[in-house]
Amino acid sequence: MLVASTVPKNTRYNTKWAVKVFEEWQSCRKDKTATSIASTSADLDICKVEDLSTPLHCMNAETLNLWLSRFVEEVCNAKGERYPGRTMYVIICGLKRHLSDKSGLDPLCKDDKR
Secondary structure, three states, X not given: OOXXXXXXXXXXXXXXXXXXXXXXXXXXXXXXXXXXXXXXXXXXXXXXXXXXXXXXXXOOHHHHHHHHHHHHHHOEOOOOOEOOHHHHXXXXXXXHHHHHHHHOOOOOOOOOOO
8 A cells, every 4th residue: 555655646547547548449349369360470379368358467478469469559549540659658658567566577578477
């Protein structure tokens, strides 16, 4: 509780907003199966990739790799326009903070294992 109170209000807001943007994209995406997408990536072990119905904080590294890359490619604002680069950066940082808070690890760092 004490540590949470040291996080700036704006940072908490941005983290919550980023998760909301991801979850809205996640729920609106029609094809939630990994098999139809993963066939295009030679480096991906399809056996380890979960479908998009998996909650963000429960996704393994392979699943995060696939779905976060699709998210960045596809996500749009309420007007249907692409987010500017700086906004995408804020969203990804917010998702990273959220995942770090949930797991205690840095989920986007190659050295940390989930």
